[in-house]
Amino acid sequence: MNKSDLSPDYRATCCFRCFKPGTLPARNSNVNDIKTGQNCHLEGVMSKNLSTNGVDIKKLLRCSGCRVVNYCSLSCQLQDWNEFHSKECTYLKDYLKKYAMVPSTTEVLVNRILLKYKSNSLFKLQIDMLTSHLEVLEDEVYRGHVEHLEVLEQGQHILERFSNVSSEYAEDLMLLKRLVLTVFVNSTVMYNEFLEPNGLMFDSFFALINHSCEPNILAIFQDGKLTLKSVLDIKPGTELTTNYEFTNLPTAVRKLNLQSRFFFECQCPLCLNPIDRMLAVKCAGCGTIAGSFDLTEKIGSRNQLKMIGGFRKDGRTCFKCSREFPETFDNISTMFQNCLSTFIKDAQTYQVANRRRFVDDEEHLIKLLGCNFKVLDLATAIKYIKMIQLLQQCAMIPSNFYLKSHLLNLVIDYFSESADQITFTRLSLLESFNELQNEKENSVIRVFQKTHVLKSIALNLLNLTEWLSKSSNQPKYQESYDEWFHLESQAIVALSSFYFSLQGFAQVSSQQSEVFKQHFEDMALAGFTSSVLVLELLGSTSWFVESYSNLKFQLILQKLSLLLKLPQLSLKFSTQYYNDISNINIVGSNLSKRIIQFLRHKNISVTPQIVQTPTETSQFEIIESDHPGWLRQEVADRLSTPAGSSYALLPQYLRPS
Numbered sequence: 001m002n003k004s005d006l007s008p009d010y011r012a013t014c015c016f017r018c019f020k021p022g023t024l025p026a027r028n029s030n031v032n033d034i035k036t037g038q039n040c041h042l043e044g045v046m047s048k049n050l051s052t053n054g055v056d057i058k059k060l061l062r063c064s065g066c067r068v069v070n071y072c073s074l075s076c077q078l079q080d081w082n083e084f085h086s087k088e089c090t091y092l093k094d095y096l097k098k099y100a101m102v103p104s105t106t107e108v109l110v111n112r113i114l115l116k117y118k119s120n121s122l123f124k125l126q127i128d129m130l131t132s133h134l135e136v137l138e139d140e141v142y143r144g145h146v147e148h149l150e151v152l153e154q155g156q157h158i159l160e161r162f163s164n165v166s167s168e169y170a171e172d173l174m175l176l177k178r179l180v181l182t183v184f185v186n187s188t189v190m191y192n193e194f195l196e197p198n199g200l201m202f203d204s205f206f207a208l209i210n211h212s213c214e215p216n217i218l219a220i221f222q223d224g225k226l227t228l229k230s231v232l233d234i235k236p237g238t239e240l241t242t243n244y245e246f247t248n249l250p251t252a253v254r255k256l257n258l259q260s261r262f263f264f265e266c267q268c269p270l271c272l273n274p275i276d277r278m279l280a281v282k283c284a285g286c287g288t289i290a291g292s293f294d295l296t297e298k299i300g301s302r303n304q305l306k307m308i309g310g311f312r313k314d315g316r317t318c319f320k321c322s323r324e325f326p327e328t329f330d331n332i333s334t335m336f337q338n339c340l341s342t343f344i345k346d347a348q349t350y351q352v353a354n355r356r357r358f359v360d361d362e363e364h365l366i367k368l369l370g371c372n373f374k375v376l377d378l379a380t381a382i383k384y385i386k387m388i389q390l391l392q393q394c395a396m397i398p399s400n401f402y403l404k405s406h407l408l409n410l411v412i413d414y415f416s417e418s419a420d421q422i423t424f425t426r427l428s429l430l431e432s433f434n435e436l437q438n439e440k441e442n443s444v445i446r447v448f449q450k451t452h453v454l455k456s457i458a459l460n461l462l463n464l465t466e467w468l469s470k471s472s473n474q475p476k477y478q479e480s481y482d483e484w485f486h487l488e489s490q491a492i493v494a495l496s497s498f499y500f501s502l503q504g505f506a507q508v509s510s511q512q513s514e515v516f517k518q519h520f521e522d523m524a525l526a527g528f529t530s531s532v533l534v535l536e537l538l539g540s541t542s543w544f545v546e547s548y549s550n551l552k553f554q555l556i557l558q559k560l561s562l563l564l565k566l567p568q569l570s571l572k573f574s575t576q577y578y579n580d581i582s583n584i585n586i587v588g589s590n591l592s593k594r595i596i597q598f599l600r601h602k603n604i605s606v607t608p609q610i611v612q613t614p615t616e617t618s619q620f621e622i623i624e625s626d627h628p629g630w631l632r633q634e635v636a637d638r639l640s641t642p643a644g645s646s647y648a649l650l651p652q653y654l655r656p657s
């Protein structure tokens with residue numbers, strides 16, 4: 001769940017009924033218009049499987065009545081027709097006609113809920129029970145809360161469109177308003193097997209589960225079904241909690257997001273802890289947290305890294321185990337500060353805030369900041385908010401593979417002038433990759449452009465693979481280094497600062513630093529980081545296995561060295577680099593297969609380990625019942641079995657201790 005996921009349109013990527021991946025029908029595809037006795041409109045024929053670079057994706061069938069929804073098969077289309085679509089088809093058609101655009105996924109969902117609400121009394125009862133926060137939003141005071149503006153604006157748009165399309169809706173605006181809010185507060189973004197978002201789900205029982213930043217269950221979507229997995233041992237009677245917000249964001253960011261989308265102040269132990277574990281510096285020896293950055297404090301102040309007694313007086317020795325930190329407290333603080341400043345600069349450059357007009361509105365801003373930020377002048381405060389937004393966007397790259405697909409969306413949103421100028425799906429990336437292979441003949445290295453992020457990344461990947469195929473130093477890469485860095489800077493700097501502040505930096509003792517330096521110089525890091533970014537963006541790889549922390553550290557050091565204007569390091573090719581690449585753990589990524597093919601073609605041997613996405617353990621379907629208490633008890637009872645070993649792929653913080 002994330003507020004930015006409220007309204008994307010997923011219909012072009014999967015079947016509207018079973019969520020199997022697919023692509024839109026070709027515009028001039030064969031039309032085979034079959035009308036059944038039930039007036040079901042069918043357009044297109046099931047085409048041969050598209051096979052691009054080994055990806056098999058079916059072309060979808062489009063309903064020729066509304067031309068809005070798509071299905072993978074006739075059977076899905078008929079099922080959907082019987083349950084919902086026959087009742088919404090005309091409405092969607094009118095909508096398309098009136099607005100020359102298709103309604104967002106949220107709108108379609110609200111419409112379906114409304115239909116069921118009116119025809120099913122049990123469902124109506126369940127919906128009426130759910131939290132909508134309508135009262136809060138009717139309250140003038142809350143309307144001034146900037147963090148709710150986005151939700152309010154979206155809600156308002158939906159209402160306007162609904163009532164413009166159909167007079168029926170205009171008659172019952174109050175109900176519609178409540179349903180819209182109910183959907184906002186209670187719906188969940190679904191993910192496909194590649195962990196890419198592919199729809200919005202509403203389940204009146206799942207909606208009863210509260211949030212925790214340390215949840216005990218994880219919602220998984222498979223084959224159109226919602227499954228709950230325990231991520232901790234759960235004793236019968238324990239309240240089930242899931243995470244509405246990404247749990248590995250800094251506390252301040254999590255809280256802001258939860259407040260703005262779900263209207264509550266999280267009081268979980270993690271949020272109440274003054275130490276923000278996402279911004280903590282830990283001792284590599286004993287794990288003691290030596291300090292933690294506090295985003296609520298004034299930017300520009302040295303006090304940003306809070307001392308909490310983990311360092312001895314010399315500022316670089318662990319209080320508990322006497323291990324020496326690689327840097328003094330002050331240096332760490334300064335470095336972190338520098339990373340943050342870069343964020344701010346980037347944010348200004350790309351005018352992220354332009355998309356969030358309210359940030360520039362002084363009055364709103366002051367309301368948003370409230371008393372916590374009195375110390376900030378307005379200009380600093382604006383910078384601060386921009387930075388928070390960037391953190392939100394960038395902080396989610398590492399460690400949690402459930403975030404990758406989300407990042408993908410953010411990247412589209414962030415880098416493109418208009419989100420629909422670029423379709424950043426796996427398929428399009430692969431296509432661009434091919435396209436660029438030809439372009440590469442001319443040795444063009446593109447400077448990063450907003451609308452060309454996809455191509456730039458693909459090109460970087462191409463550079464990387466070419467680079468890998470040669471054993472000598474490549475001076476041209478040295479020349480293009482700045483461009484590469486530019487391309488990656490937004491995401492990578494964020495990543496660096498986070499990992500630097502997390503375990504990465506502290507894992508390196510001073511004894512190791514020489515070794516690292518050598519290793520670091522030896523690595524073709526610019527290429528490396530590109531490849532990681534690509535793999536990460538594809539959302540289908542877990543990070544690494546053996547080389548995990550090591551490589552991550554390389555990445556961090558490199559970026560930090562640039563930020564801190566340390567001497568440029570030469571970028572030499574090394575066999576170590578191959579080894580590291582081959583250690584990447586691949587979760588069925590087609591792009592990864594493509595890379596491997598490419599590398600093999602260049603006579604580079606790679607033996608990736610294929611790891612399956614976690615599937616089997618502790619799966620329980622949610623079955624409709626008329627009593628929510630039943631759900632909790634039943635599921636809690638069943639989930640009391642210890643979480644099994646198949647959780648190895650879960651993010652660390654979700655693993656049973």
Ligand SMILES: C[S@@+](CC[C@H](N)C(=O)[O-])C[C@H]1O[C@@H](n2cnc3c(N)ncnc32)[C@H](O)[C@@H]1O
Nearest residue numbers: 130131185186207208209210211262263264266
């Ligand atoms: C999906 S609903 C969860 C079910 C809700 N508690 C109910 O009884 O209808 C989301 C809403 O529950 C409340 N909520 C969920 N988790 C919470 C938490 N950890 N602390 C406070 N309120 C929470 C918030 O009001 C939020 O908007």
